[in-house]
Amino acid sequence: MNIVWIGFHEEGLPAFKATLKNGNKVSAFITLDEDAFAKRSAGSRDYEAFCQKYGVEYFTVSTIKGDEAYEIIKKSKPDLLVVLGWSEILPSRLLQIPTIGTIGTHAALLPHNKGSAPINWAIIHGEKVTGNTMMWLSEKVDSGSIIDQIEFPITPYDTCKTLYDQVAETNAVMLQNLIKKLNEGTKPVLDISNENNEPILPRRRPKDGLLDWQQSAEKIYDFIRALTIPYPGAFTFWNGKKYIIWKANILPLAAGVDAGVILGKSYGFSDNSCGFVVGTKTNAILITEIEDENGVVYSGKDLNDLNLEGEFTNE
Secondary structure (H helix, E strand, C coil): CEEEEECCEHHHHHHHHHHHHCCCEEEEEEEECHHHHCCCCCECCCHHHHHHHHCCEEEEECCCCCHHHHHHHHHHCCCEEEECCCCCCCCHHHHCCCCCEEEEEECCCCCCCCECCHHHHHHHCCCCEEEEEEEECCCCCCCCCEEEEEEEECCCCCCHHHHHHHHHHHHHHHHHHHHHHHHCCCCCCCCCCCCCCCCCECCCCHHHHECCCCCCHHHHHHHHHHHCCCCCCEEEEECCEEEEEEEEEEECCCCCCCCCEEEEEECCCCHHHCEEEEECCCCEEEEEEEECCCCCEEEHHHHHCCCCCCECECC
């Protein structure tokens, strides 16, 4: 079976490695060129080293919808087209090329949470369970026949990074199971309807990371951990200067003051116990790592030495 692979996101790496290490033939790998890559979050250039090691032809394109990508795929004559960690919907002419079909995954338990940034949105919405779905891709977004699903919890200790790590691991598991079945002559489809009336999740952009201190501590905490590294981050303003908040904790303290007001500092002998306590609509938040407008990251004693006082605002 001849496989052509499309991807740029780090969530596809474990599956790519496993596919190659198991001796499967990947004739071509297509990823984003430098300009397009720079505009995406959580991309990885580690694919290239594996392509070199296993003799996979490596191509970069600005878009998967153009003639360049079409000609690469058509010339490669894939049986299976694998799309893992890609932000564009494939045009129908690409879906018609592979003899078996085109597969992709979506980091949610479809048909729930179709659309963009499903892990980030799941955390922001306070959901307690999510998962990963593998499907046969169709022209409609996240609407193909479901091949496999793996569920996992969203704990209070998770971030977008830890959940996408689980997505990456389950990508590898589901793809290896699929390849095994395809080699045995079976084309699997689960008896799960991939239809509902939920709205499609909208794309998130860096400007959407502005914090609303009038929300509860729980919602603010979820917002920060949903947008932390490798994503652009949740941000706020102090004295007209922008600060990205990378790490925070919920404190079981009734603030008793206006939301966004800096209540004081927390001290300790480890970095994650130092920071600024900030009031919210309900409890308080301890901010333990921030980044200023110049790209300087502060934590521990360095964060406390900033001596921020007053309140955080939305501008």
